[in-house]
């Protein structure tokens with residue numbers, strides 16, 4: 001096949017802002033391939049963000065997130081709004097490849113151009129949010145999606161990353177997953193703005209709900225500075241129970257945040273996290289690239305005891321600083 | 327510089343036939359070869375699969391079908407992708423079909439038809455070659 005010359009990333013930005021599906025998809029791919037290579041385009045995109053409500057949904061594998069998201073998307077669409085999903089899946093650490101299965105649960109949504117679903121592998125990034133995730137959320141925001149949902153597999157640090165990147169965090173649990181509520185790791189309970197217990201068509205769901213409520217009472221659940229009582233919502237993909245309630249809670253949370261100034265505080269926190277994460281990534285890349293060269297040189301001096309490790313680090317950072325600032 | 331991005335492949339079953347053991351074997355083989363594989367599940371319509379491939383911006387869309395409906399399904403998929411103005415998605419077919427249909431499908435823009443029982447390693451190498459030949463996009 002002979003393909004025409006690739007569309008410039010600048011032209012893609014224009015098309016993204018018009019909501020052109022293939023342009024959104026292609027810019028996300030280029031971002032995944034190399035965020036640096038599309039830096040200018042992403043900067044332009046970033047200027048046009050800020051409209052979307054970003055919702056993180058996390059929970060252990062099998063807790064029903066993808067199924068729930070598919071139904072939530074339909075609910076949002078029924079209300080006339082546009083919705084996008086970035087489903088982050090962990091990469092198999094052995095082969096480098098992965099099987100991204102969330103589409104199986106969401107496939108019926110595909111024919112609708114105002115529902116956009118994208119699967120992403122994590123590439124072993126610490127924290128589970130791949131480097132391209134937040135730029136992809138920016139792209140979808142700039143493309144005019146009203147709600148952008150990030151799905152992550154919640155096992156440990158990941159949940160904390162989601163909450164740091166989302167305006168509203170939903171934690172999903174389900175009956176019958178290991179030791180029920182114990183399956184939710186400590187630290188995850190606190191990050192939820194909304195709790196969902198899925199699979200409420202199952203008889204053991206009530207126990208999960210009451211256990212969760214009990215734990216929340218013990219923990220004196222108070223979400224941030226605003227007066228928000230974290231709801232526990234039972235949902236079922238089979239009966240459709242709880243879905244209205246969930247979307248209402250998501251919208252209420254957004255309204256309350258806007259009213260109280262909490263949304264601005266969260267935006268600031270997200271911005272801060274992103275700057276720091278970028279800075280860390282840049283440094284780490286430098287270190288990796290310089291491994292053979294100057295890092296090696298400095299290390300040799302340290303090994304010969306001519307230089308203290310701390311002084312070596314200072315020298316390295318000093319040299320890198322000159323290059324990055326330019 | 328960036329490490330090579332994995333090849334993205336979507337595997338789909340379209341139509342009525344309800345077996346996906348074969349597709350799952352292929353999915354694992356591709357993953358083990360370092361590719362990102364998106365599986366759509368059973369019983370998808372041509373339009374759903376095509377839109378999903380556009381949104382996921384896959385390098386390769388592999389459609390497996392045994393139901394004999396290939397001469398109606400592939401044109402629908404090709405048309406939807408073209409309507410979306412998505413360029414460079416390589417379309418592969420798998421399953422059972424007569425030679426003259428294979429020729430006609432290739433004429434329409436299906437890149438390659440891998441007949442049933444093609445060994446997974448051959449699928450891996452075919453995909454690698456086609457993506458390399460297409461180049462960046």
Ligand SMILES: Nc1nc2c(ncn2[C@@H]2O[C@H](COP(=O)(O)OP(=O)(O)O)[C@@H](O)[C@H]2O)c(=O)[nH]1
Pocket residue numbers: 059060061062063064065066067068105198199200201202235236237238
């Ligand atoms: N009975 C029942 N099963 C569900 C419900 N939601 C999801 N499941 C099933 O739970 C399994 C895991 O669902 P999935 O959405 O993939 O979970 P995820 O890993 O958290 O994304 C699948 O087999 C679903 O069919 C529900 O509301 N009721």
Ligand SMILES: [Mg+2]
Pocket residue numbers: 065066067102151
């Ligand atoms: Mg999932």
